[in-house]
Amino acid sequence: MIKVSIFGVGLIGGSIALCLKGKPGIKVTGYSHRASSVEKYVQRGVVDEGTTSIEEAVAGADFIFLCMPVGNLAEYLDKISAYPLKPGCIITDVGSTKASVAAYARSLNLGEACFIGGHPMAGSERSGVEAASYHLLENAFYVLTPEKSTSPEALNRLKELLSHTRANIVTLDADSHDNVVGAISHLPHIIAVALVNQIKGYNDSNGVYENLAAGGFRDITRIASGDPPLWRDILLDNRDVLLRLLRDWNTEMAKFANQLEAMDGEAVEQAFREAGEFRSRMPERRKGMIHSVYDCYMDVPDHPGIIGRIATELGNSGINLSNLQIIESREDVPGTLRLSFRSQEQLDLAIALLGDRGYDVHQ
Numbered sequence: 001m002i003k004v005s006i007f008g009v010g011l012i013g014g015s016i017a018l019c020l021k022g023k024p025g026i027k028v029t030g031y032s033h034r035a036s037s038v039e040k041y042v043q044r045g046v047v048d049e050g051t052t053s054i055e056e057a058v059a060g061a062d063f064i065f066l067c068m069p070v071g072n073l074a075e076y077l078d079k080i081s082a083y084p085l086k087p088g089c090i091i092t093d094v095g096s097t098k099a100s101v102a103a104y105a106r107s108l109n110l111g112e113a114c115f116i117g118g119h120p121m122a123g124s125e126r127s128g129v130e131a132a133s134y135h136l137l138e139n140a141f142y143v144l145t146p147e148k149s150t151s152p153e154a155l156n157r158l159k160e161l162l163s164h165t166r167a168n169i170v171t172l173d174a175d176s177h178d179n180v181v182g183a184i185s186h187l188p189h190i191i192a193v194a195l196v197n198q199i200k201g202y203n204d205s206n207g208v209y210e211n212l213a214a215g216g217f218r219d220i221t222r223i224a225s226g227d228p229p230l231w232r233d234i235l236l237d238n239r240d241v242l243l244r245l246l247r248d249w250n251t252e253m254a255k256f257a258n259q260l261e262a263m264d265g266e267a268v269e270q271a272f273r274e275a276g277e278f279r280s281r282m283p284e285r286r287k288g289m290i291h292s293v294y295d296c297y298m299d300v301p302d303h304p305g306i307i308g309r310i311a312t313e314l315g316n317s318g319i320n321l322s323n324l325q326i327i328e329s330r331e332d333v334p335g336t337l338r339l340s341f342r343s344q345e346q347l348d349l350a351i352a353l354l355g356d357r358g359y360d361v362h363q
């Protein structure tokens with residue numbers, strides 16, 4: 001039996017546990033420092049067994065996943081390495097930064113165990129085991145940051161285990177990871193928070209801002225609702241990269257200000273053109289940078305019962321909706337529904353079926 005111990009069974013740890021639990025020959029143990037948390041995720045059936053004892057979780061483990069906030073990873077590497085580790089045990093983490101945890105692991109004597117950093121590029125602004133999902137990592141990129149000294153055999157064993165998540169495993173060195181992920185994940189979180197707080201400042205003296213804020217504002221600011229301590233840890237840990245990125249960001253903002261001051265419409269248009277072209281080149285049909293699932297859109301009148309009818313049509317034909325969202329719908333005004341599916345095949349079937357039923361469906 002392969003024993004997998006997950007430390008921190010929250011959004012990410014819980015999602016990994018859900019992918020591994022019940023797979024032939026795998027037993028999943030969840031560790032939490034709080035008994036109430038253990039009780040919660042054992043009851044939800046996320047793990048095979050739960051414990052508040054580090055010693056128990058570590059004993060005989062073939063894989064140890066550290067899924068707690070970035071600021072606690074070093075502490076747990078210390079604690080874990082104080083116990084006898086099974087020879088060949090692979091310790092990995094899911095932290096959003098990779099250089100510091102890799103350096104810390106390098107400084108420890110792990111005996112015949114080894115550390116391989118990891119970071120699934122999927123998540124949500126929600127946290128806790130309640131938000132964990134078997135599907136969260138499906139089709140997402142999952143970055144592993146092996147060292148030069150990492151044995152190919154250990155790396156392959158970890159990849160094989162992670163294949164149960166149905167993520168797309170890629171390898172990268174830890175510093176490159178922090179530079180790139182700083183730009184495409186950490187900087188956008190800072191920008192979203194700064195933007196929301198700027199508007200909040202205006203709204204404090206005039207509530208119309210809040211009332212008029214529509215799709216554009218919501219789309220760009222969803223991630224501003226991330227867990228504050230979690231993001232504190234990530235941003236402080238990737239401080240050097242982010243300070244450089246923020247200087248570049250200020251330069252980009254200054255460019256816009258100059259273009260507006262000079263009434264340079266051509267330059268503004270060109271900025272939108274370039275951004276649109278780059279964005280449209282990004283793969284849409286995978287988790288990671290832009291989109292998470294296979295989506296189509298429908299313009300529908302905002303009539304009571306319409307959503308139920310559409311969901312029933314799909315269900316009756318065995319098509320599985322993975323998500324459904326109403327975008328900017330007001331009474332008596334056509335609204336748009338975003339329907340999400342888990343595969344191209346399901347999406348194609350849905351588009352054909354709804355088209356046949358007379359709905360206006362587009363991608």
Ligand SMILES: NC(=O)c1ccc[n+]([C@@H]2O[C@H](COP(=O)([O-])OP(=O)(O)OC[C@H]3O[C@@H](n4cnc5c(N)ncnc54)[C@H](O)[C@@H]3O)[C@@H](O)[C@H]2O)c1
Binds near residue numbers: 121126234
């Ligand atoms: N949220 C995301 O979108 C996302 C995506 C990829 C990776 N990550 C990384 O995954 C890790 C976990 O994030 P999450 O979103 O699952 O958070 P979460 O809050 O949902 O889960 C964190 C878990 O760590 C536990 N924990 C917190 N403090 C602890 C401590 N001092 N000792 C032991 N356990 C502790 C919590 O009980 C919880 O089970 C973080 O390192 C984060 O950077 C997050």
Ligand SMILES: O=C(O)C(=O)C[C@]1(C(=O)O)C=C[C@@H](O)C=C1
Binds near residue numbers: 096121123288
């Ligand atoms: O989709 C979101 O809400 C996320 O914030 C996920 C996201 C990201 O920025 O893409 C956030 C942090 C992670 O470390 C990886 C993924």
